[in-house]
Amino acid sequence: MFDEFGFPGDADTGYAGPILDTFVYCSRAAEGVDDAEVVRIIELSQRRNVARDITGVLVFGSGVFFQWIEGPPAQVENLIASLHGDPRHYDIVTLDRTVEKRARLYPNWEMERVGADDIRAVLQEALGSAEDENNIAALKRILEHLDSGPLDTLHASATKREGTDTSKPRAR
Secondary structure (H helix, E strand, C coil): CECHHHCECCHHHCCCCCEEEEEEEEEEECCCCCHHHHHHHHHHHHHHHHHHCCEEEEEEECCEEEEEEEECHHHHHHHHHHHHCCCCEEEEEEEEEEEEECCCCCCCCEEEECCHHHHHHHHHHHHHHCCCHHHHHHHHHHHHHHHCCCHHHHCCCCCCCCCCCCCCCCCC
16 A cells, blocks of 8 residues: 555555656766866756756765656656756766656755765665666766775865765755
């Protein structure tokens, strides 16, 4: 009757939530994408996505983006097309894509910085279940990127150093 987290599992429950398209992906940041650029991305996304009824969460760390997007199917489809044409990232790997009637998991757009180990765990889990050869190759490239050296030298925006707190307040 109910799936994980108490969300109705089928139409027989009478749940009147919206039909949401969910797109979850990861990608590598292009050279030159730094913390300031990520803040600009978040600010622009917040303004645009309110009008499009799109919400989600963006995680950025060690030069890797992980994003969960949810909203009306037509709007999410347009956003996906835009993401694939954005030169600020590459090696885009779709981790999940569903359309279903449910409540939003991320009603507010947020951004948080996490360490590479947190991103690595998500990517390794995705690699274990990936079937598409292109996605497998891209996931392996991203993981190799994370394993290629000290975190503070991987990318201009990767500022995690031992003994320092790199967390920032969440963008709202």
